[in-house]
Amino acid sequence: MSASALKFQIGARTLAEIPRRLRRIALSLDQALAGAPPLLPPLDADDDGYLVTSLPAEAALPWRGVAFVRQHYTRYYVDLAAGEDAWRAGLSGQARATLRRKTRKLAEANGGRLDVRSYRAPAELAAFHPLARAVSATTYQERLMQSGLPADPAHGNALAAADGVRAWLLFLRDTPIAYLWCGGDGDTLRYDHVGHDPAYGALSPGNVLLGAALERLFGDRFRRFDFTEGEGQHKRALASGGVACRDLLLLRPTLTNRASVAAVGGFDAALRVAARAARTPALAGIARRIRRA
Incomplete structure (x- = not known):
C-alpha cells in the first residue's frame, strides 16, 4: 500500500496533483505476456482504489x-535467449547504423576507446554507487520525476548477493557520465534506473551505454x-518484441x-488536442512561440 496521486503532467513535468490513496498493482513482463488480469487484493477502508500498471x-x-485508462503503451523487451545475432538481425538498418555512429563518436572523444565498466557483486556495487549517484543527481529523471538511483548505498545489495543485479558506468576520460542499474525478476532483467549527465548529451551517452550493456547480456x-x-524511441529502436499494455485507475464510486x-481526463484530452495542433503547419509556428514565451 502506498500513497499516490492523480498527476497533471506534460512529459516528465508535473504541474499539479490530486492526492489519492491507491494500491499499486504492477504486473511483471511475464504477467503482461501471459495476458491474464491480476487478482485484486481487498482494499483497506481508507483506500481510494487501485492503480494497475502494464x-x-x-x-x-x-x-x-470508476475505471479510467491513464495511458496506452507498448511494453518493450529484448529476447536475450534468441542470441545477439538474432537481435541485431531484427533491428532496422537505421537503428544499427545510428548505434554504431554514436558509439564510434563517443569512443573517439575518449581517445579511441569506449570505457564501459560492469558491476554486479555487492562489493562492486559499493564502488559503483557513489559514482552513479553523482551522475544521477544531474539527470532529469531525478530532478523532475524523483526516479533517480536511490541514495541508500546498500540499495540492491540483497538482490546482488543472489546474482540479481547488473550495473554499468560509462566513463569519458575517467569521469563517469552515464549509469545503468538493472534488477532481476527471475530470468528477466529490468531497466530500473538510468541516466546521463546532460552536459555530455551531444555524445548520446545513455544510448551508447544501453547498447553496450545489451551486448554484454547475451x-x-x-x-x-x-x-x-x-x-x-530508444526502446522501440532496440527492442525485439513488445506487448500492448495500459495503465488503469480503478477508484471507488x-x-x-x-x-x-x-479533471485529469479533461487535461489529458486537451494535451492530445494541443499535440495534434502543434503538428499542423499553420499552428506549429504559434506553438513554438508559446513555448519560448
Missing part, C-alpha cells in the same frame, strides 16, 4: 466503480531484458473520485 490490452478487469543467465512501463478523474 495491464495487457486485451485483459478485462471488471470493476463496479550469454548471461537472463532470458529477457525488460524495458518496463512506458514508451521511448465517490463524487470526489469521479470529479478527480473528470
Whole structure:
C-alpha cells in the first residue's frame, strides 16, 4: 500500500496533483505476456482504489466503480535467449547504423576507446554507487520525476548477493557520465534506473551505454531484458518484441473520485488536442512561440 496521486503532467513535468490513496498493482513482463488480469487484493477502508500498471490490452478487469485508462503503451523487451545475432538481425538498418555512429563518436572523444565498466557483486556495487549517484543527481529523471538511483548505498545489495543485479558506468576520460542499474525478476532483467549527465548529451551517452550493456547480456543467465512501463524511441529502436499494455485507475464510486478523474481526463484530452495542433503547419509556428514565451 502506498500513497499516490492523480498527476497533471506534460512529459516528465508535473504541474499539479490530486492526492489519492491507491494500491499499486504492477504486473511483471511475464504477467503482461501471459495476458491474464491480476487478482485484486481487498482494499483497506481508507483506500481510494487501485492503480494497475502494464495491464495487457486485451485483459478485462471488471470493476463496479470508476475505471479510467491513464495511458496506452507498448511494453518493450529484448529476447536475450534468441542470441545477439538474432537481435541485431531484427533491428532496422537505421537503428544499427545510428548505434554504431554514436558509439564510434563517443569512443573517439575518449581517445579511441569506449570505457564501459560492469558491476554486479555487492562489493562492486559499493564502488559503483557513489559514482552513479553523482551522475544521477544531474539527470532529469531525478530532478523532475524523483526516479533517480536511490541514495541508500546498500540499495540492491540483497538482490546482488543472489546474482540479481547488473550495473554499468560509462566513463569519458575517467569521469563517469552515464549509469545503468538493472534488477532481476527471475530470468528477466529490468531497466530500473538510468541516466546521463546532460552536459555530455551531444555524445548520446545513455544510448551508447544501453547498447553496450545489451551486448554484454547475451550469454548471461537472463532470458529477457525488460524495458518496463512506458514508451521511448530508444526502446522501440532496440527492442525485439513488445506487448500492448495500459495503465488503469480503478477508484471507488465517490463524487470526489469521479470529479478527480473528470479533471485529469479533461487535461489529458486537451494535451492530445494541443499535440495534434502543434503538428499542423499553420499552428506549429504559434506553438513554438508559446513555448519560448
